[in-house]
Amino acid sequence: MNAPAGPALDPVRAALDRALHALAAVGPDLAAHANRIGEILWSPPRIVVVGRLKAGKSTLVNALIGASVADTAALEATAIVSVYQDGAPARTEAVLLDGTRRPVDTVRGAITALDIAPHEIAYLHRRLPSAAIRDYTLIDTPGLATLTTENETRTRRVLIDGFEQTRTASVDADAAVFLFDSAPRADELDFLRHLGFTPLTTLGVLSRADGFGEGALGGRDPLEHAEHHAATLAAQLSETVMTVLPIAGLLAETSHTGAVTEQDTRALAALVDIEPFDLIDLLDSGAHDASDGIGAGGSVSIEVRNRLLDLLGEYGIVHGRTIARGGAAALNDWLVARSGVPRLRSVLRYHLGSFAHLHRAGRIIGELERLAYTHPDRGRIRAIVDTLRTDPALHTVVLFGHLKAMLDADPTSPVTTELRRLIEYPHPAAALGLPPTATGADIRAEAQRKLTWVHTCALSTLTSAEDAALVSLIHTYGLMLR
Ligand SMILES: Nc1nc2c(ncn2[C@@H]2O[C@H](COP(=O)(O)OP(=O)(O)O)[C@@H](O)[C@H]2O)c(=O)[nH]1
Ligand SMILES: [Mg+2]
Structure with missing residues (x-):
């Protein structure tokens, strides 16, 4: 694994890196697996941009990258999923459905000719030397309920069907930016649920904020109106998105390019x-x-x-x-x-970004667990995974895995709410739902109360996801008591 030199590793990465080294030491074929999984560990988290056709996705991608590279006009190219990754020199490859890669001609970032039928292309892998995508890779999608159902099939294939099959094709995203104007429709929310993100790894964007409400010539300032509406939507959609930010994509693209x-x-x-x-x-x-x-x-x-x-x-x-x-x-x-882009960038980096890191760490544990099921050396791999899962550095990652499972199994359970708060707030007082003024004694008393509650829950669990989550919660509150 080619760990980049530089500042000390964060504890989560360090623990995962140790596990991968241990895996590589078990046998030569596992060294290959460790390298493959290491690629996930050492590449930035992946953020996918989803929403209806013409919602402003490509415009926003251009603004974030700071160059007009995502097509907002050519329908042919907009019908394809594009992965934008930091890298030099600038180059584009078409990744076909069978996994082969073919170079695609571009001039200053724009695709000049695409001589491959769009239906044969899984996604375009585009590398650009851009500091803006150093911290996360962006994935632009054609959108859903688009002009043609074919576009939607393509989006689903990469984002949903591809999810299970092509984990190694590195299309898997760790977080989503979900664009909509006014309010998202039922089919959009349904699509989003299928992507399997959590509210912590999904950011809502109220797009076209510059034309919101009565528009530029109306009595009320559209940006101010959009800001207000975004706050209302954030409250309504709190089980789906972390927050909703208003964005004027056109102003963003023009100024950032x-x-x-x-x-x-x-x-x-x-x-x-x-x-x-x-x-x-x-x-x-x-x-x-x-x-x-x-x-x-x-x-x-x-x-x-x-x-x-x-x-x-x-x-x-x-x-x-x-x-x-x-x-x-x-x-x-x-x-x-x-x-609205400066605030968006900060949320991408410090909020969505940090939860995307948790998601990615969970993906790596998932890869190791799959090996522990399928590989002949499963005993030794299982031991590596167990060591990893009980490492204190990975405690939040483990809780995040439980949150994902609970969102699937029983999203409205109080256990789900509890997990979300513990992951969202690093400080013990906030994690327990106490005010910041809470004393050490308050925190211990609340942790004790929660511990009693969890033990009561454990007597009558409804799902195996809940069983597993409760075991971790008991551990969490136990740690807080100490
Ligand atoms: N006024 C305004 N126009 C926008 C905004 N975002 C996108 N557009 C325009 O809407 C059209 C579709 O945008 P595009 O980014 O291609 O949508 P996509 O299909 O979701 O990728 C383009 O002509 C953009 O210039 C915005 O925030 N304000
Ligand atoms: Mg587009």
């Missing part, structure tokens, strides 16, 4: 004196339609107006005019701030 020029900014600033009604006329006069409406302010050509609309949308034009007086850099800063 550096598409705005000084010339654009001057053209925008020139609109600053146009009266609101005239501006509405100007923007409404059939965008992208060269036949009418130069307009209202008289100060902008159809071409310029269309370019500004493509870059900024109505919201960016209406509200960015005064900012534009300060120049392109000021406009770009404003767009970044309004896009």
Whole structure:
């Protein structure tokens, strides 16, 4: 295993790495397995972007990567799952259904020609030298309930069917970003449940926030309105997503790919004196339609107006005019701030990212357990897995595995709620549902009370998932008592 040199390993990785070394020492064929599993350990967690066609998935992927690499136009390419991974040189391979890989031509990130039928392609593996995807690999999907049912089949094949069959094809994702406008529909939530993520590894994104509610020209600021709506949705969907963030994907893509020029900014600033009604006329006069409406302010050509609309949308034009007086850099800063991406990045990195790491550690334990069932040397492998599962460093990973099993078996059980809180909050007081002011004595008393409760639950469990979870909970509260 090629462990990267550098800062000390985090304890979870160190424990997994020890287990893989122990596995490799058992026999030559197990060394190959250890290397294969090690690839999961040493590559960043994988975050899949899901949602309806035109929800804004590829736009958001472009914004996060900081370059227009994900197609938002060519239908052919949008119908395929794309995996974006940090790496140099920039290159794209088509991974076919039978596992073979074929190079695909690109020019500055964009696919120029795809001479393979989309139905033969499992996914496109794209490598780009980009610091933005160093911490996590992004997976863009065609979306569900799309134009054709074929697209949906392809998404399902990689995300759901492929889940069981192609664990080693490294398409397995560790967390999901789920995009929707207004509110997610029943079929979308159903699809999401099939992906098998937990609320801790699923982030909701309310997309197109710049056009939310009455839009840019309405009485209420759409971003502020979207913020409010996102908070309501987060509360309603708390059993599905960790939170919901509003994102203006278009503003995000434009600002993060550096598409705005000084010339654009001057053209925008020139609109600053146009009266609101005239501006509405100007923007409404059939965008992208060269036949009418130069307009209202008289100060902008159809071409310029269309370019500004493509870059900024109505919201960016209406509200960015005064900012534009300060120049392109000021406009770009404003767009970044309004896009919602800085907060999204921070959630991806510190919240979703940390739970994605837990998920990935669980995947590695799952791989080892599969070997412990199937390999002739199962006794020695079983011992390695047992050592790993009882390692204190992996305690949260083990609890996370129980949470996943309980979400399947009995999502509304109080045991499920308990597991989620223990994983979500590292500090004992919060993990027990106590206020931060709780004293050591309060914590011990609460842990004792929970321990009694768990023992009562254990007398009448409903599922084997619950049986197993309770054993771990008894251990957890026991540790807190000490
Ligand atoms: N105004 C606005 N347009 C957006 C936003 N996100 C995406 N779009 C536009 O919606 C269209 C579809 O977006 P795309 O990212 O291809 O959707 P996908 O099918 O989910 O990948 C594109 O023309 C985008 O420019 C947004 O936040 N605001
Ligand atoms: Mg797309």
